[in-house]
Amino acid sequence: MKTLLLVRPENRLAQDVALCQQNGIAALPFPLLKLAHQHEVLRQLPQYFQAACAAFWVSPSAVEIAAQYADLSSTALPHIAVGKATAHALAQAGAQNIHVSSHGNDSTAALALPIWQTLPANHTIIIIRGDTGREELAHHLQQMHFQIQYAPIYRRIAQSPDWQAFQAAQIHAAWITSTQLADLLFTQANVSLTQNLKSLIYFTHHRRIVERLREYHATQIYQVEHLQNALHQLKHINKT
Incomplete structure (x- = not known):
């Protein structure tokens, strides 16, 4: 074997x-890697959601951690997934308004989704991720005239x-x-x-x-x- x-x-x-x-x-x-929960940020997720016009999820882990602290089925907020596995995790967590590319599993594919054209300019996109990460997505969204707020809900420990x-x-x-x-x-x-x-x-x-x-x-x-x-x-x- x-x-x-x-x-x-x-x-x-x-x-x-x-x-x-x-x-x-x-x-x-x-x-x-071990993912340590950032409890203070996680407890504030409902407030993050209220202030945003959409949420971008960087991984299934981000979804599964967040779902322990926030009811993802209770908001009509658009949930934009980086890939299919993340979209599946969102569905498992009860999220309804899920958007995911059928052509790729990265932020480049997600940025091509039509949902971005329907969101109001100068409003906030919340990016749910760890304490560090790549900045390309945020830069692209800023060029599309969105405001960016990070929700660093976990910390990576080697x-x-x-x-x-x-x-x-x-x-x-x-x-x-x-x-x-x-x-x-x-x-x-x-x-x-x-x-x-x-x-x-x-x-x-x-x-x-x-x-x-x-x-x-x-x-x-x-x-x-x-x-x-x-x-x-x-x-x-x-x-x-």
Whole structure:
């Protein structure tokens, strides 16, 4: 049985492990990030929503954390999702007015949605995210004459890798979902482990992560839409 390294935030791993098991792939959870709730910001979410004309959600984790503190079904506010997984999380949380691109899973695709043309200029878009993040989305929205407010509802805390478990598992491939996770994986490895990491097959959902992995000299990288697609491909390819 092939083994997939799941380089994911701690809170995302249980669902991924279950999906691997359903597909006959062994999984090694490798949580390099923990998401700590920012309780003060989370308690203020209803006020954030009242002051905004739309909410932009950067990840399923952001939705799942926010849903523990705010009833997303109680507002008619447009909820704009960065991708399909985030839109699914919004639907699971009871949100009704959900907008998501069918052509991509990033902010570039989301910015092409027609919903932006219906929102009033100079009103506030709330971006629900972690304590840090890329600023390109906000810059584009400001150019479209929106005001931007961040709701930093969680803080990322780096975790130390369990390299002993990694070496014992005979990993075939890895599923990795952010450039920050790629950085944490490679920068915390010694020379011999780095050589091992370079030899793995990598699956990711975004070209930006593909490019970051190439910077670390990984050579076998597949861009797929979802973990399910990665598992399907892994069954049919051999490690070289």
